[in-house]
Amino acid sequence: MSSNPSNITAIVGAQWGDEGKGKITDFFAGEADYVVRFHGGNNAGHTVIVDGNTFKLHLIPSGIIYGEPISIIGNGVVVDPKALLDEIAYVKEKGISPKLMVSDRAHVIMPYHIALDGALSGHQGNLAAGSTRRGIAPVYADKMFRNGIRMIDLLEPDVFREKLEKGYAFSKGLIEKSLEQSLDISIDEIFDTYIGYGQQLKSYIRDTSVELYMAHKIGKSILFEGAQGISLDVDHGIYPYTTSSNTVAGHISTGTGVGFRNIGRIIGVVKAYLSRVGESPLPSEIHGDEAIALREKGGEYGTTTGRPRRVGWLDLVQIRQAVRVNGLTEIALTKLDVLNGFEELPVCVAYDVDGEHITEIPASLTQYRNAKPVYETLSGWGELPEDVLEKGYDALPETLKDYIAFIEKEVDCPVKIISIGPQRHETIIR
Numbered sequence: 001m002s003s004n005p006s007n008i009t010a011i012v013g014a015q016w017g018d019e020g021k022g023k024i025t026d027f028f029a030g031e032a033d034y035v036v037r038f039h040g041g042n043n044a045g046h047t048v049i050v051d052g053n054t055f056k057l058h059l060i061p062s063g064i065i066y067g068e069p070i071s072i073i074g075n076g077v078v079v080d081p082k083a084l085l086d087e088i089a090y091v092k093e094k095g096i097s098p099k100l101m102v103s104d105r106a107h108v109i110m111p112y113h114i115a116l117d118g119a120l121s122g123h124q125g126n127l128a129a130g131s132t133r134r135g136i137a138p139v140y141a142d143k144m145f146r147n148g149i150r151m152i153d154l155l156e157p158d159v160f161r162e163k164l165e166k167g168y169a170f171s172k173g174l175i176e177k178s179l180e181q182s183l184d185i186s187i188d189e190i191f192d193t194y195i196g197y198g199q200q201l202k203s204y205i206r207d208t209s210v211e212l213y214m215a216h217k218i219g220k221s222i223l224f225e226g227a228q229g230i231s232l233d234v235d236h237g238i239y240p241y242t243t244s245s246n247t248v249a250g251h252i253s254t255g256t257g258v259g260f261r262n263i264g265r266i267i268g269v270v271k272a273y274l275s276r277v278g279e280s281p282l283p284s285e286i287h288g289d290e291a292i293a294l295r296e297k298g299g300e301y302g303t304t305t306g307r308p309r310r311v312g313w314l315d316l317v318q319i320r321q322a323v324r325v326n327g328l329t330e331i332a333l334t335k336l337d338v339l340n341g342f343e344e345l346p347v348c349v350a351y352d353v354d355g356e357h358i359t360e361i362p363a364s365l366t367q368y369r370n371a372k373p374v375y376e377t378l379s380g381w382g383e384l385p386e387d388v389l390e391k392g393y394d395a396l397p398e399t400l401k402d403y404i405a406f407i408e409k410e411v412d413c414p415v416k417i418i419s420i421g422p423q424r425h426e427t428i429i430r
Contacts, residue, residue, distance in 0.1 A: 035063025045303025076255020154198025209257025
């Protein structure tokens with residue numbers, strides 16, 4: 001291994017996803033040799049704006065936009081082959097020739113996973129996380145049941161048929177017998193369609209762990225791009241209102257086959273306020289006119305679903321956990337411009353649970369449901385000066401610097417990247 005670990009950087013979400021990771025990834029992706037996704041599926045979305053062009057990506061890492069870096073979909077990602085082919089076509093239509101590799105060990109989302117996802121959402125009732133109905137939870141469950149089908153299997157018809165018969169029968173039984181819904185697609189139809197997908201994707205399917213190992217060995221730079229955020233992590237998030245994969249930096253090793261000790265820089269992306277698509281308690285959530293103003297100003301609608309996001313004030317209890325669990329080396333603070341013009345900015349520093357102040361995210365769902373935000377109120381900063389990008393950090397209003405310093409002190413992590421607009425250049429590095 002090369003002696004310099006800092007040519008590997010990870011970018012992860014420190015809230016509920018939607019923190020602006022696409023933009024921060026975009027900021028670094030142009031200089032990277034590889035950009036890698038390590039978990040999740042096409043339930044996550046990244047919006048990246050380059051030279052005024054907007055790209056909405058769900059599965060392919062945003063490095064694809066630059067033409068230079070190789071984009072890798074790691075083994076921890078679950079792949080809907082049709083969605084992937086559609087996205088490859090989408091980037092080609094935008095004039096990009098995709099440099100893309102997909103792990104041969106990545107699990108494949110099958111039609112019965114999507115059918116099962118819909119059936120399960122009704123079954124979960126009040127404990128449902130608000131699924132995007134993309135088949136994500138069932139494909140991860142099948143992986144653990146060892147009923148899964150991997151990308152490599154699509155290239156081997158006999159093995160694929162053998163595995164498909166087991167996986168199909170298992171999901172069909174769950175859908176029809178346990179959940180009393182119907183599965184209308186036949187096994188032969190799935191077999192033919194997916195063998196076809198395999199042929200179309202054959203040139204992209206590789207052992208990406210070996211590829212990344214060799215790249216690191218010769219000093220290539222690698223950027224890991226997380227999807228979603230810490231509170232959606234299936235282990236550390238607000239379970240069961242989570243996604244079905246691990247969203248934290250520690251999953252990079254399992255999700256890509258790259259040794260964790262080589263990662264030199266772990267950037268947590270924090271939006272200057274809070275937003276959330278989907279269900280769960282949300283202690284610092286705001287409602288009414290203030291929420292509408294914040295949602296409209298921040299364009300808070302889901303990339304994948306278009307659903308209006310719930311919004312709230314910055315929750316430092318959540319960020320504290322993100323710093324600790326991810327081992328963050330720094331924070332990228334995004335969307336500060338959305339808070340322009342607020343006279344006062346409440347920041348949640350703890351939760352009041354039945355009269356007791358707690359400063360870490362509780363595992364107890366009872367406690368989390370009863371959590372009331374404990375706010376410290378900071379002064380707002382009006383509008384940002386016009387020459388702030390030329391002059392950098394020093395030109396920021398004092399009250400905005402105070403906001404940043406307050407966050408750093410509360411969560412014990414430096415804020416080194418400050419984003420004050422959606423475009424790539426609207427970024428200040430300290």
